[in-house]
Every structure is written in structure tokens, then in C-alpha cells.
Amino acid sequence: MADLSSDFLGIKSPNPFWLASGPPADKAYNVNRAFEAGWGGVSWKTLGEDPHIVNVNGPRYSSMMSNDRRVIGFNNIELITDRPFQVNLEEMRQVKRDWPDRALVASVMFPMNEASWAKLIPIIEDAGVDGFELNFGCPHGMSERGMGAAVGQVPEYIKQATEWCKKYATTPVIVKLTPNITDVLYPAEACLEGGADAVSLINTINSIMRVDYDNLTMFPTTGDMGSHGGYCGEAVKPIALHMVAEIARNEKTKSLPISGIGGVTTWKDAVDFIALGASNVQVCTAAMVYGFKIIEDLKTGLSNFLDEKGMNSVQELVGKAVPSVTDWKYLNLNHIDKAVIDQDKCIKCGRCHIVCEDTSHQAIEYSNNGGDRVFTVIDDECVGCNLCVSVCPVVDCISMVAMTTGTDPRTGKAISTKVSDWTTHPNNPLKAS
Amino acid sequence: MNDKKLTNEEISIKSHRLGKQEIEDNFKDLHPPLSAIEALIEADRCYFCYDAPCTKACPSDIDVPGFIQSIQSDNLTGAADKILSENIFGGMCARDCPTEVLCQQACVRNDHEEKPVEIGLLQRYATDSVLNNDVQLFSRGADTGKSIAVVGAGPAGISCAHRLAVFGHKITVYEAKEKLGGLNEYGIAAYKTINDFAQQELSYILDIGGITIKTGMQLGKQINLKDLQQQYDAVFLGCGLGTVNQLNLDNENISGVIDAVEYIANLRQANNKEELMVGKNIVVIGGGMTAIDIAVQSKLLGAEQVTIAYRRSKDKMAASEYEQALAKKHDVQMQYNVSPKRLLSADSNVTAMEFDIMQSQNDGSLMASGEKITIKADVIFKAIGQKLVTEGLTENNSLQIKKGRIVVDEHRKTSLAKVWAGGDCVLDGNNLTVSAVQDGKLAAISINETLQGA
Numbered sequence: 076m077a078d079l080s081s082d083f084l085g086i087k088s089p090n091p092f093w094l095a096s097g098p099p100a101d102k103a104y105n106v107n108r109a110f111e112a113g114w115g116g117v118s119w120k121t122l123g124e125d126p127h128i129v130n131v132n133g134p135r136y137s138s139m140m141s142n143d144r145r146v147i148g149f150n151n152i153e154l155i156t157d158r159p160f161q162v163n164l165e166e167m168r169q170v171k172r173d174w175p176d177r178a179l180v181a182s183v184m185f186p187m188n189e190a191s192w193a194k195l196i197p198i199i200e201d202a203g204v205d206g207f208e209l210n211f212g213c214p215h216g217m218s219e220r221g222m223g224a225a226v227g228q229v230p231e232y233i234k235q236a237t238e239w240c241k242k243y244a245t246t247p248v249i250v251k252l253t254p255n256i257t258d259v260l261y262p263a264e265a266c267l268e269g270g271a272d273a274v275s276l277i278n279t280i281n282s283i284m285r286v287d288y289d290n291l292t293m294f295p296t297t298g299d300m301g302s303h304g305g306y307c308g309e310a311v312k313p314i315a316l317h318m319v320a321e322i323a324r325n326e327k328t329k330s331l332p333i334s335g336i337g338g339v340t341t342w343k344d345a346v347d348f349i350a351l352g353a354s355n356v357q358v359c360t361a362a363m364v365y366g367f368k369i370i371e372d373l374k375t376g377l378s379n380f381l382d383e384k385g386m387n388s389v390q391e392l393v394g395k396a397v398p399s400v401t402d403w404k405y406l407n408l409n410h411i412d413k414a415v416i417d418q419d420k421c422i423k424c425g426r427c428h429i430v431c432e433d434t435s436h437q438a439i440e441y442s443n444n445g446g447d448r449v450f451t452v453i454d455d456e457c458v459g460c461n462l463c464v465s466v467c468p469v470v471d472c473i474s475m476v477a478m479t480t481g482t483d484p485r486t487g488k489a490i491s492t493k494v495s496d497w498t499t500h501p502n503n504p505l506k507a508s
Numbered sequence: 509m510n511d512k513k514l515t516n517e518e519i520s521i522k523s524h525r526l527g528k529q530e531i532e533d534n535f536k537d538l539h540p541p542l543s544a545i546e547a548l549i550e551a552d553r554c555y556f557c558y559d560a561p562c563t564k565a566c567p568s569d570i571d572v573p574g575f576i577q578s579i580q581s582d583n584l585t586g587a588a589d590k591i592l593s594e595n596i597f598g599g600m601c602a603r604d605c606p607t608e609v610l611c612q613q614a615c616v617r618n619d620h621e622e623k624p625v626e627i628g629l630l631q632r633y634a635t636d637s638v639l640n641n642d643v644q645l646f647s648r649g650a651d652t653g654k655s656i657a658v659v660g661a662g663p664a665g666i667s668c669a670h671r672l673a674v675f676g677h678k679i680t681v682y683e684a685k686e687k688l689g690g691l692n693e694y695g696i697a698a699y700k701t702i703n704d705f706a707q708q709e710l711s712y713i714l715d716i717g718g719i720t721i722k723t724g725m726q727l728g729k730q731i732n733l734k735d736l737q738q739q740y741d742a743v744f745l746g747c748g749l750g751t752v753n754q755l756n757l758d759n760e761n762i763s764g765v766i767d768a769v770e771y772i773a774n775l776r777q778a779n780n781k782e783e784l785m786v787g788k789n790i791v792v793i794g795g796g797m798t799a800i801d802i803a804v805q806s807k808l809l810g811a812e813q814v815t816i817a818y819r820r821s822k823d824k825m826a827a828s829e830y831e832q833a834l835a836k837k838h839d840v841q842m843q844y845n846v847s848p849k850r851l852l853s854a855d856s857n858v859t860a861m862e863f864d865i866m867q868s869q870n871d872g873s874l875m876a877s878g879e880k881i882t883i884k885a886d887v888i889f890k891a892i893g894q895k896l897v898t899e900g901l902t903e904n905n906s907l908q909i910k911k912g913r914i915v916v917d918e919h920r921k922t923s924l925a926k927v928w929a930g931g932d933c934v935l936d937g938n939n940l941t942v943s944a945v946q947d948g949k950l951a952a953i954s955i956n957e958t959l960q961g962a
Contacts, residue, residue: 468620
């Protein structure tokens with residue numbers, strides 16, 4: 076069995092699965108249940124200054140579902156903790172006493188003045204927390220008050236607040252980033268400059284779930300009106316993975332440890348985040364959709380996967396896929412893939428044909444001889460776009476196979492083993508000479 | 509024939525074999541409708557195939573992936589429109605079609621996981637939504653001034669009449685029976701169409717207007733083809749098969765030897781099925797859907813022993829595998845390769861049937877093996893096919909008839925000017941509701957084109 080134990084910035088936990096700051100980590104009752112279920116750590120629901128904020132007493136969550144009611148995407152308009160500072164502090168102190176082997180990080184959100192940080196950080200640390208996570212990500216409500224994403228969208232603010240936290244904290248400081256920006260590298264670099272020990276990402280994405288088809292209002296509403304919420308759940312994972320990988324492969328930021336967040340639902344999602352540069356992962360939506368028990372499969376799934384790969388620890392997986400991520404301009408334009416259909420596996424649905432015919436390169440031929448349906452790739456037209464693979468309902472029925480010798484029948488050009496990318500392509504006006 | 513008197517104990521045909529509640533339970537919906545969530549989940553299983561094999565397999569050309577996609581998106585009116593504009597009896601066909609040999613047999617999910625999409629149940633879900641909520645999707649076209657006679661108010665005739673009404677023609681439907689619907693009303697097994705669905709569907713269809721109904725009008729009696737040809741701009745014959753084949757045995761008219769079609773019609777019309785007279789030991793002669801229907805329904809009415817006796821082997825049966833399995837599930841016995849030889853009786857009541865055990869020859873013909881078998885029976889149901897009644901049809905004209913059926917071309921036009929035909933009465937039909945509906949539709953399109961050209 077591979078070792079799942081995790082050491083993130085010196086914060087130890089029996090596994091790399093933490094509950095992200097959010098409703099599941101709102102109070103001792105939930106956190107105790109999570110730890111009983113086997114979660115490795117929590118980032119406690121974000122603390123703010125007293126007087127504590129208030130939440131709406133109506134829909135705080137909504138979801139995008141498949142027809143069989145499987146939650147694909149999720150959003151929320153809940154704010155940070157709506158309980159008094161001191162109540163949270165006492166509960167955190169007790170939980171850490173009861174669960175010394177689990178990670179307990181305090182998520183915090185304070186205004187942009189040093190005095191607040193100077194006063195509150197030491198008090199929180201005194202409760203026994205293992206570190207801090209600075210919530211510069213919440214895109215709703217708090218951002219209207221100049222906090223959350225309003226800080227996370229201004230690199231100078233990030234740097235400043237990080238510096239204040241670092242100044243008064245002795246434990247590690249993680250900065251949680253918002254995806255509601257253009258290029259995540261600017262905030263990440265600001266974290267580095269402010270002295271952050273790590274970043275965690277992503278927080279939620281500005282979103283409106285849908286319209287109420289009866290009333291023609293947005294949905295859901297609090298009474299007659301609603302407000303945008305933060306989008307999360309499985310649907311946001313690809314966005315999060317991109318941002319994690321950008322930080323992990325960027326020369327300036329690649330030294331920053333990453334806690335991966337955004338749609339982690341199964342152990343495979345955890346593998347995605349970790350292989351693309353995260354050292355651990357945080358989960359919120361999946362727990363809110365399925366309950367804490369999912370930790371069992373997260374743990375055994377990841378452990379079995381590591382065993383299959385011959386890896387002894389999570390650490391060995393961290394960043395494994397990062398070297399495969401690059402800029403488009405460095406992709407080998409001499410590489411030629413062609414789609415190949417396994418006729419024995421094909422169930423003759425024809426989806427590959429119609430999507431290629433209607434929307435791509437007219438590269439899959441359909442013949443029907445007396446009900447005998449056959450779908451054949453036309454190599455002369457196939458550009459290897461992978462659309463057919465992306466819509467095929469049968470696992471491993473269509474694959475992209477690289478041509479390594481001969482001539483590409485589409486272009487009539489010989490296959491070249493020489494790597495050639497856009498930077499030297501004759502059509503590039505800015506090509507390196 | 510022996511002719512001893514039967515004692516009261518021996519007279520075993522009787523009513524109330526089962527109680528009212530038991531009968532009600534037995535004649536519940538064979539396939540209960542899908543709930544909304546079941547329909548959404550099932551609709552999600554559709555791969556939305558290109559040039560879909562299910563549509564190709566549908567005799568009435570329904571765009572199956574198209575209507576299922578509309579179910580997926582909760583556009584039930586759109587889904588029903590896709591179905592009903594190709595097949596106005598989409599509701600009945602959803603209940604009655606042997607989908608296991610049509611659309612669902614063609615589903616690519618059979619290759620993937622041996623479990624096709626439940627197309628029939630989805631079609632029912634979509635059509636029920638407009639029928640139950642009375643969402644009328646069709647309106648009569650502007651009056652063309654043309655009038656057309658339709659003979660027979662079964663699926664073929666009413667399908668033709670409805671499409672003609674959409675085109676704006678005036679239609680008069682002549683029906684021999686008291687109620688409309690043909691076999692939808694008098695023939696389909698009761699557990700496939702509960703709650704008087706045939707009439708509910710007809711009322712929805714006829715709501716379009718422009719269709720006058722005349723019941724009690726039988727070819728060869730109150731009406732004849734020649735007169736209709738003279739009175740109307742076109743005639744559609746959807747008269748079905750008015751009579752049944754006989755065994756041609758001695759004493760075939762003794763008590764207890766019954767036409768299955770007639771019994772099923774009575775069963776369908778019975779308000780209290782427990783009052784029907786039901787035999788104790790029943791033998792059904794035949795190998796088609798009607799044989800299965802009467803055998804299963806006899807069981808559901810409380811018959812103790814039901815045997816289907818078929819003169820060829822299992823694989824030659826016209827009834828689908830699914831229907832055969834349904835019979836088996838209801839404990840119906842199957843006796844293959846037996847040909848009726850003679851009826852045994854007592855007191856003019858049938859008591860048993862003797863069969864020749866048959867052997868298939870290399871050329872496919874059957875020959876008696878010399879061995880015999882006798883099966884005890886107080887009721888013998890004849891389900892050996894139906895026949896066209898030609899009275900009122902073929903006098904003084906050249907209407908082409910072949911193998912006892914009316915010959916039509918691909919547009920369902922007969923050999924006579926101004927006369928089209930469809931449904932069970934035409935040659936090369938497959939005796940399915942869905943095909944009858946398609947015949948009516950195609951004939952209406954052809955009639956319309958012909959009249960417009962005139």
C-alpha cells in the first residue's frame with residue numbers, strides 16, 4: 076500500500092484530502108464528523124471580524140444536473156462564517172486538541188488594514204491552528220465590501236495582505252486565489268512577493284445558474300431577486316487544472332507549493348491535480364453532494380493507483396504531468412495523427428460521422444449496404460482533431476494513431492521525424508530567423 | 509362421434525373463475541408507463557444515432573432519436589409532434605407495437621450492452637402527455653371541396669382520414685361495427701390498452717374536424733364500392749379482414765369451438781370480465797399473435813390449462829420471441845408440430861382434440877408422421893388467420909385480388925381508378941397496427957396529390 080500521508084508546508088495529515096473552507100467545515104459538529112469519516116484535514120470556514128456577517132435565509136445553493144439528477148455544477152451565495160469569532164475559535168481549539176494528527180488551517184478574510192491582521196492573526200494562531208489560508212477568492216457578497224475576490228483581483232493588494240499575515244503569523248500562510256481574473260500568474264507572483272508559503276486554487280467562479288422558466292427571473296432567488304454566486308463542482312475542474320498547471324510550470328512561481336481545489340469528486344480528479352503540480356487537494360462540493368463517506372473511495376482509489384504505478388507515496392506523483400504542459404507555439408507541427416476506428420468495437424451509432432461531416436473535416440465516411448452500417452476514416456481528410464473520439468460512446472473504439480513513416484495523404488507531404496513548431500514556421504511573421 | 513350426456517360437474521365452461529379484484533389485477537397495464545424521472549433517465553440512454561437504425565426499422569418512419577431528444581429536453585409537445593405527425597396512432601403503437609422486432613431490435617445499444625433504449629415506453633410517455641392534457645397539435649386545412657369515402661374505422665382508415673383532413677378534404681368514414689377503432693377497439697390484448705385508451709385516442713384524432721362517421725355500414729350490405737366510387741372523389745378501403753379461417757373439420761360448429769377473434773372482441777367489450785364464460789382446459793390452434801393473445805388472456809381469466817397447438821416448429825411461429833416468452837411466463841403450454849385431425853365431443857360439447865404429429869419435409873411442406881396425440885379441451889380457440897370479405901367489393905369491377913388480399917402499389921393505390929387501400933386487407937401487409945397507420949398515411953398523401961392534380 077502506497078503511503079498517503081501528507082506533509083504540506085510542514086502541516087502533517089494522514090492523507091492529502093482536506094475539506095476546503097466552506098459549509099462542510101463550518102463548525103465543530105461537521106468537522107468532527109469529517110474526521111471520524113477519515114478526512115485528512117480541514118480549512119475551517121472563513122473567519123472574519125466581528126460583528127459576524129449574516130447570510131440570506133433562502134436558497135444559498137443551486138446545481139446544474141444531468142437528467143438522472145447527477146450534480147454536474149454547483150453554485151452558492153453563502154458568505155463567510157456567520158457565527159461569532161470567539162465561538163469559532165473555541166471550537167477550533169477543541170477540535171485540534173481532539174484530532175492532533177489532522178490538519179486544521181484557519182481560513183481568514185480581513186479588511187485591507189494592517190491593524191486587523193495584527194490583532195487577529197496571533198489570537199487565531201493561539202487556538203492551535205496549523206496555518207492560515209487567506210481567502211482572496213470569494214466572488215460574491217464579500218467582494219462587494221472590498222474583500223475576497225476584490226483583493227484577489229488586485230496583485231498589489233494580495234502582496235500587501237500576504238505581507239501583513241506573514242508578519243504576524245508563525246505558522247505557514249497559504250493564499251487562496253480567485254479564478255475570476257485574466258491570468259492567474261499575476262496573483263501567484265504577487266503571493267510569492269508577499270512571502271506566501273503556498274497557494275491554493277481555485278475559489279469559485281462568478282455564475283448565474285439559470286432562469287426560472289415559469290417566472291422568467293434568474294434562478295434561484297431570495298424572494299423576488301437573486302445575485303450571482305460562485306460556481307464549483309465537477310464542471311469547473313478543467314479550469315482549475317489549467318490554473319494549477321500554469322503556476323506549476325511558470326519559472327517564477329513553480330517553487331510555490333500548491334493545494335489543488337476545484338471539482339475534486341473522485342480519486343481520479345485528485346490524480347489530475349497532483350500530477351499537474353498540486354501537493355494536496357481540497358474538497359467541498361463533492362462532500363456537499365454525497366456526504367463525507369466519499370473519503371473512503373478517495374483514499375483507496377488514490378492508494379491503489381499509486382500502487383499500480385509503482386509509486387510509494389503521493390509525493391512521487393506531484394507534478395509528474397507538468398513537463399507535458401507547454402505553450403501552443405511549442406507544439407510539434409510535424410506530428411501527424413489519424414483517427415482509427417476499431418470496427419469490432421464499433422456499435423454503428425454514427426455519431427463520429429455526423430459530427431465530422433457537419434462540423435469538422437468530412438473525414439468519416441458512412442456506407443449502408445442493406446442495413447450493414449460501416450463508418451470509415453478517410454485519411455485524406457482527417458486532421459487528427461479528436462472530435463470523433465470525444466463523442467464516441469464506446470470506450471477505446473476510436474483512437475488517434477500517429478503516423479511515423481510515409482506520406483500524409485491529406486497534404487501529400489512526407490512524415491518528418493524532425494520536431495518543428497510555430498516559432499520557426501514560415502507562416503509565422505515573428506518567426507525566429 | 510360419441511354422444512353421451514355430460515353431467516353438470518363435467519360442464520366446465522363457466523363464468524366467475526376468478527374474483528373481480530383478481531381479474532382487475534390480471535388485466536393491469538402490461539408495461540406500466542414511465543414516470544417523469546424514469547423517462548428522463550431512459551431518454552438519456554439514446555445515442556442520437558445518425559441515419560438511425562430504429563427509425564429505419566419503424567414501419568411508420570418515426571424520427572425516434574428526434575423525439576427522444578425532445579424528451580431529454582423536457583419538450584414533450586415537440587416530442588409528441590414528431591411522433592404523431594408521422595403516426596397519428598403513436599399512442600396505440602407505443603402500447604401495441606412488437607418493438608422487440610422493430611425499433612428496439614435495431615437499437616445500437618443491443619450491440620453495446622444488450623439492452624435497447626425503451627423506445628416504446630418513451631413514445632408512450634411523449635404521446636400520453638398531449639393526449640392526457642388534450643394538447644391538439646393538428647388542425648384541418650382550408651377546405652378543398654373534395655370529398656373522400658373511407659371504408660373501415662380501424663387504424664388504416666382513421667389514419668387516412670386524419671391526414672386527408674389535415675389536407676383540407678371532407679371525409680366520410682363508413683364503419684360496420686357499432687364502435688370505431690377496428691382492432692384497436694376489438695382486437696388488441698386488453699392488458700396492452702387499458703382504460704378505454706382506444707376511444708380516448710380516437711377522440712383526440714377526430715377532434716381535427718372534417719370527418720363524418722357513419723357506423724353500422726357494412727360493405728355488401730348498406731354500402732358497396734361501386735356506389736362509393738360514384739359518390740366520392742376518392743375511396744380508401746381499410747376494411748380489414750371480416751371473417752376468420754376455419755379448420756374444415758367435421759362437427760366444427762359444436763359447442764366449445766370458438767373463433768379467437770370473436771372471443772377477444774367480446775372480452776374487450778366486457779364491462780365485467782369476470783362474467784365471461786371461461787373454459788377449464790383450453791386448446792388454441794395457431795401460431796401468431798392472436799394465438800398468444802387468446803392463450804394469455806384465457807390464463808388471466810382463470811383457465812387452468814391452456815395449450816397452444818401449432819402445426820410447425822417453434823422457429824416458424826409468427827408470434828415474436830417476446831410474445832412467446834410472455835405466453836411461457838403465464839404458464840401457457842406449447843405443443844409444436846401438431847395438426848388438427850378431429851374433434852372429440854360429448855353431448856355436442858367438445859371434449860378433446862386429436863392431432864396428427866407432423867414432420868417437416870425437405871421442401872418445407874408438412875407430412876403426418878402417423879403418430880397422433882389427443883389433448884383434452886372444453887374450449888378450442890381457432891386462431892388460424894382471417895379472411896377478406898369480398899361482398900360489396902369485387903362485384904362488377906376489376907379490383908385486383910391476390911392470395912385473398914387487395915393488391916396495391918407503393919402509394920397504396922389499387923387497380924381501380926380513385927380507389928386506394930391499406931391495413932390488413934391488402935397484400936403483403938404484416939398485420940401490424942403501425943403498418944396499417946402507415947398505409948393510411950401514404951394513401952392520403954397519394955390521394956391528395958392525385959386530387960390536386962385533377
